[in-house]
Amino acid sequence: MASAHMNAPNQYDVAVVGAGIVGMVSAAIFSRAGARVCIIDPSLDWHAPHGPVALRNYAIAPGAQRLLQELGAWSKLDLHRLGSFNALEVWDAQSAGEIGFAPPASYDGAMGWIVEHQNLLAALSGPVADCTAIRGALGTLELSQPNRITLADGAQVQARLVIGADGANSPVRNAAGIDCRRHSYRQHAWVANVVTSEAHGNVARQRFLDSGPLAFLPLADPHHSSIVWSCTDPLHGQLDSLDDDAFAARLGEAFEQRLGVVTSVSARVAHPLERLHAQAWSKDCCALIGDAAHVVHPLAGLGLNLGIMDAVALSQCLTPIAPTAQWPRRSALRRYERWRKSEALRLGSVIDVLQHLFSERSPLPYAVRGLGMRLTAGSTRLTRRLSEYAMGTRGDLPSLPANADR
Numbered sequence: 337m338a339s340a341h342m343n344a345p346n347q348y349d350v351a352v353v354g355a356g357i358v359g360m361v362s363a364a365i366f367s368r369a370g371a372r373v374c375i376i377d378p379s380l381d382w383h384a385p386h387g388p389v390a391l392r393n394y395a396i397a398p399g400a401q402r403l404l405q406e407l408g409a410w411s412k413l414d415l416h417r418l419g420s421f422n423a424l425e426v427w428d429a430q431s432a433g434e435i436g437f438a439p440p441a442s443y444d445g446a447m448g449w450i451v452e453h454q455n456l457l458a459a460l461s462g463p464v465a466d467c468t469a470i471r472g473a474l475g476t477l478e479l480s481q482p483n484r485i486t487l488a489d490g491a492q493v494q495a496r497l498v499i500g501a502d503g504a505n506s507p508v509r510n511a512a513g514i515d516c517r518r519h520s521y522r523q524h525a526w527v528a529n530v531v532t533s534e535a536h537g538n539v540a541r542q543r544f545l546d547s548g549p550l551a552f553l554p555l556a557d558p559h560h561s562s563i564v565w566s567c568t569d570p571l572h573g574q575l576d577s578l579d580d581d582a583f584a585a586r587l588g589e590a591f592e593q594r595l596g597v598v599t600s601v602s603a604r605v606a607h608p609l610e611r612l613h614a615q616a617w618s619k620d621c622c623a624l625i626g627d628a629a630h631v632v633h634p635l636a637g638l639g640l641n642l643g644i645m646d647a648v649a650l651s652q653c654l655t656p657i658a659p660t661a662q663w664p665r666r667s668a669l670r671r672y673e674r675w676r677k678s679e680a681l682r683l684g685s686v687i688d689v690l691q692h693l694f695s696e697r698s699p700l701p702y703a704v705r706g707l708g709m710r711l712t713a714g715s716t717r718l719t720r721r722l723s724e725y726a727m728g729t730r731g732d733l734p735s736l737p738a739n740a741d742r
């Protein structure tokens with residue numbers, strides 16, 4: 337139920353700053369729970385994708401997929417453009433260690449999907465149809481009740497709750513005076529779509545090289561994969577200087593030709609990799625979600641999945657939406673912060689340990705690394721548990737609040 341005094345133009349219950357996937361999910365949930373919501377972003381582009389599969393895509397785990405389905409977004413995706421995988425193979429370049437992950441026998445869906453950013457945005461445009469979309473960048477933010485937002489073009493918005501879903505460099509976080517810890521991995525991740533001579537068979541694969549992990553994620557075409565090649569700065573520099581044919585040859589070699597020859601590579605981009613953790617996830621009546629709160633290494637493909645869970649957890653803590661000046665309660669915002677901050681810290685630390693163990697700076701000799709992987713592979717219980725965490729079906733999981741009666 338929207339608050340009575342928040343019905344004037346430019347007055348909202350919730351202002352979501354940042355219309356990436358996490359912001360869109362958050363706006364959709366609060367809107368469905370009955371809040372008057374605005375979404376602010378300088379680039380509001382929700383057209384459906386067409387042509388070749390774009391480079392910006394994500395592995396979506398079943399935990400997040402289920403939430404997108406409940407929100408009504410999953411069925412709106414262009415399903416022909418989705419890749420999916422039923423198994424995950426991980427191996428170490430320096431030892432014989434190899435682990436295969438599969439979903440539990442009781443589960444008959446995919447272990448994950450590869451979905452384009454634009455496909456997800458277009459699918460989420462339906463669930464946010466009742467929100468006001470404001471094209472513009474955050475200028476200043478005055479934390480008060482209600483919060484006062486001034487956009488870069490001078491327009492003003494008031495909202496009882498401000499949600500910072502504005503990415504790793506979050507202007508909301510900065511404007512709220514929340515510090516964050518940033519640590520560079522001194523790696524870049526090359527992202528490209530490639531064609532291989534052998535079919536991927538709907539298996540996601542990752543090889544741990546000393547210079548960083550290399551993942552091949554299956555796209556809809558059986559011979560097409562999306563690659564994420566994380567590499568230390570010297571290798572990144574070498575790869576940067578290669579033409580497409582030389583890059584394809586180097587990529588096939590680095591992947592031990594597990595999918596045969598890499599016959600073609602799309603345009604490619606490299607992202608600098610860092611770990612980020614906001615010191616606080618809320619302040620007064622403002623909360624951070626997604627990359628604004630945490631950035632983790634992409635080796636587990638979980639950053640966006642975590643952000644979607646933040647959006648759901650925040651709404652779970654803050655609903656029902658009371659039409660009184662006491663909403664949102666600080667105690668509820670603190671509950672959200674305690675819950676999700678510890679989850680993200682735990683997961684980020686596990687990912688960092690893995691990243692470090694398999695890197696050239698690893699304290700473990702190769703033989704010990706291989707033995708560890710073989711022991712893990714031999715333990716059905718352990719691999720099942722790890723699969724469940726990767727699939728987002730284990731842990732303290734949030735659930736969507738009920739639809740408001742409209």
Ligand SMILES: Cc1cc2nc3c(=O)[nH]c(=O)nc-3n(C[C@H](O)[C@H](O)[C@H](O)COP(=O)(O)OP(=O)(O)OC[C@H]3O[C@@H](n4cnc5c(N)ncnc54)[C@H](O)[C@@H]3O)c2cc1C
Pocket residue numbers: 353354355356357358359376377378379393394395396472473474475501502503504507525527564607625626627628634636637638639640641642643
């Ligand atoms: C190479 C690589 C591969 C990855 N693969 C995966 C994967 O397979 N699976 C996975 O789960 N995660 C993956 N991730 C992580 C994932 O990309 C991020 O976690 C996710 O994109 C974060 O989404 P977000 O909506 O929080 O932020 P963003 O996507 O960064 O969106 C932020 C939004 O805020 C807007 N904005 C910025 N400034 C302002 C402003 N001043 N005012 C208003 N709006 C503003 C921007 O326009 C943007 O729309 C990967 C990351 C990398 C680097």
